[in-house]
Amino acid sequence: MSFQAALTSENIQLTIPNDLAGSRLDAALAKLLPDYSRSRISSWIKDGGVLCNGKITTPKDKLIGGETVQVQIQESQENLAFEPETMDLDIVFEDDTVLVLNKPAGLVVHPAAGNWTGTLLNGLLAHCPELAQVPRAGIVHRLDKDTSGLMVVAKTLPAQLHLVNQLQNRTVKRIYRAVADGVVPFDGKIETLIGRDPHNRLKMAVVKFGGKEAITHVKVLERYHAHSYIECELETGRTHQIRVHMKEARHPLAGDPVYGNPRHVCSQPVKDAVKGLARQALHAYRLRFIHPKSGEEVAFETPIPADMYHLLSVLRLESGLHSSLSHEVEWQNQFEDDEDDWNEDDYDVQVVYVKD
Secondary structure, three states: OOOOEEEEOOEEEEEOOHHHOOOEHHHHHHHHOOOOOHHHHHHHHHOOOEEEOOEEOOOOOEOOOOOEEEEEOOOOHHHHHOOOOOOOOOEEEEOOOEEEEEEOOOOOOOOEOOEOOOOHHHHHHHHOHHHHHOHHHHEOOOOOOOOEEEEEEEOOHHHHHHHHHHHHOOOOEEEEEEEEEOOOOOOEEEEEEEEEEOOEEEEEEEEOOOOEEEEEEEEEEEEOOOEEEEEEEEOOOOOOHHHHHHHHOOOOEOOOOOOOOOOOOOOHHHHHHHHHHOOOOEEEEEEEEEOOOOOOEEEEEOOOOHHHHHHHHHHHHHOOOOOOHHHHHHHHHHHHOOOOOOOHHHOOOOOOOOOO
């Protein structure tokens, strides 16, 4: 197939070859301009960005061959989104292979509808321009916008493949700390299928069929009057996994705007602290993986952020418990001294089933 085309600025002019006679305009242009999807070309036609013999057309117009077509190329938001943007990143560790950072709450990880700029990906491209050569700027896993904590980013393609394999083989250990509504009665394992909520496609839910296996290990660190401080280790990494699982266990995360219970009964000071959090009380606290280059296991921790710590302080004070940072450090040290804490054989096992 041959055609005549000339590129001037953002406009392409071409002549439709005779072997495309009878084709729809959008289908023909998709063949002649393979760098652009048919749906995108159709949107250009509908927006008046494509002229056929000088006239505005529709995507389904049939061609006879020999027409002169002018196409105004419009950069997609996706392409524009992959631009470097300087921002302050809390880098915990960095070498020539990987980068570990502490993501703040409120920062979107990857550009998408409604958030084409100001994302972590944009910041990573500014911090490390060579990430432009790695798919998704080296991002191998995500945190929800309003979840804070540790993430690992691959700086090379081999490192990215290595980390992705580790995630698939479940050798990356991700431990979160969270505040849940209610008094969680015991440690356990939540094992379900998670998929799109059949009643709201913008949410995830525990489903009976068609979902993906999701396993979360839950450990109670402390109990308060109407809340619990918990640790959650992900064995799998499904979208909104901890938030969905804790909702299914009838202990949704405090402050969760999607899966939480805004009418949870608690004292006014605690309500004010949860409202001030303005997000789900969830923090990716510990991250452990095999370094792609050295082959050695590396582990990182990051402290509970100030907003969650304030909520914990209010909860501890109300419950007559020590509310200082030293208590948190004591917990951390105790956890570090017991490397077998997350052996599921040591737990009472709780399997959450889907309710009819």
